[in-house]
Amino acid sequence: MTPGARLQAAAEVLDRIAAGTPAEQALLGWSRGARYAGSKDRAAVRDHVFDVLRRWRSTAAQGGGESGRARLIGLLRQQGVVPESLFTGEGHAPAALSDDEQAAGRAPEGAEARDLPDWIDTLLAESLGDAAGAAAEALRERAPVFLRVNTLRGDLATAQAALAGEGIETRPHPLAAGALEVTAGARRIAQSQAFAEGLVELQDVASQAVVAALPLVPGMRVLDYCAGGGGKALAMAARLQGSKGGEVAAHDADPRRMSDLPARAKRAGARVQAVAKPKGPYDLVLCDVPCSGSGAWRRSPEGKWRLTPERLDELTGVQAGILDIATRLVTPGGLLAYATCSMLAVENAAQIEAFLARHPGWTLEQQRQFVPGDGGDGFFSAQLRRPA
Numbered sequence: 001m002t003p004g005a006r007l008q009a010a011a012e013v014l015d016r017i018a019a020g021t022p023a024e025q026a027l028l029g030w031s032r033g034a035r036y037a038g039s040k041d042r043a044a045v046r047d048h049v050f051d052v053l054r055r056w057r058s059t060a061a062q063g064g065g066e067s068g069r070a071r072l073i074g075l076l077r078q079q080g081v082v083p084e085s086l087f088t089g090e091g092h093a094p095a096a097l098s099d100d101e102q103a104a105g106r107a108p109e110g111a112e113a114r115d116l117p118d119w120i121d122t123l124l125a126e127s128l129g130d131a132a133g134a135a136a137e138a139l140r141e142r143a144p145v146f147l148r149v150n151t152l153r154g155d156l157a158t159a160q161a162a163l164a165g166e167g168i169e170t171r172p173h174p175l176a177a178g179a180l181e182v183t184a185g186a187r188r189i190a191q192s193q194a195f196a197e198g199l200v201e202l203q204d205v206a207s208q209a210v211v212a213a214l215p216l217v218p219g220m221r222v223l224d225y226c227a228g229g230g231g232k233a234l235a236m237a238a239r240l241q242g243s244k245g246g247e248v249a250a251h252d253a254d255p256r257r258m259s260d261l262p263a264r265a266k267r268a269g270a271r272v273q274a275v276a277k278p279k280g281p282y283d284l285v286l287c288d289v290p291c292s293g294s295g296a297w298r299r300s301p302e303g304k305w306r307l308t309p310e311r312l313d314e315l316t317g318v319q320a321g322i323l324d325i326a327t328r329l330v331t332p333g334g335l336l337a338y339a340t341c342s343m344l345a346v347e348n349a350a351q352i353e354a355f356l357a358r359h360p361g362w363t364l365e366q367q368r369q370f371v372p373g374d375g376g377d378g379f380f381s382a383q384l385r386r387p388a
Ligand SMILES: C[S@@+](CC[C@H](N)C(=O)[O-])C[C@H]1O[C@@H](n2cnc3c(N)ncnc32)[C@H](O)[C@@H]1O
Pocket: 225, 226, 227, 228, 229, 230, 231, 232, 233, 251, 252, 253, 254, 257, 288, 289, 290, 291, 318, 322
């Protein structure tokens, strides 16, 4: 496909998304009907679509309209590319710009320029204060790719060398020991031998930092209560089982989400036991709760535009409920760790404040709000100690 044809495909996918089709489904629908598209074409169309989704409001302002075509014109203008050079009408490229389209477009302002819905713009400013502008700006950019070196399989230098041998360049990231930022060859990771042999896992560096900050000691019994795909359970297992052992259990209200976990654990050489009804007591219970995902919107930008105040309310209720249930699973004197990939205070510091008011005797040992400026996704973590 020519660069112009890729833009035309992206415009069509964006129109489907605007009509309500989820982004992944819209992309899949296009790619099923596009047998002529190679893997590079598919990646390029996907990149265009996600670049616009991150900048949904500002590209519409600069492109002078709400259609996929207009937003792509706005995106190209933001990238300093003259749209007329690609919108040529030749072959499968989009039609040339009309006089009206050439004249349309204006500089975005305020929340529109920060590419946030107005109500979230306000919440983010209340949550992060002076850091909100930079966080919003970061959410308009593509996310870096990070790997966690699985120390059950090898050390950082071994992993870096193995990856380099397969054309994947990395550098250590200071936010978490054992974290590698991929600087070249990211698209090769899933097919690499280093990945297949469990030497590295894909995991955001802030997620890694949350697990690295947990006071894990040999012999501990820990539970990942909202395990999902098990990324954090595997990271905890790597820390515990690399020393003198310890038990890691994984639970999720929707066990299907853990379906890949046995294969992932096998690949990583880790022991993680899936449990349907955890009874406890555990020395440490990690609750990586469902959340707005606001810290990860550069990876899943659709979430910015689909979140509603009602859904956020519902989520904060679910989060409080999970914390309350988890208190019963923590041994006296043990630790309850709370994590979200959110930057909104209602899901984070305010949630912890409300927890402490509901559970007298529990103490807050540490909490941290990560922002994209730290290198990884926006993330929050808190460690709560049960009275002995
Ligand atoms: C943020 S995701 C977890 C991601 C995972 N920890 C990781 O590192 O890959 C939140 C998970 O919580 C699960 N969940 C939702 N409500 C729950 C509940 N009441 N109890 C336990 N898990 C729940 C969801 O099914 C989802 O898999």
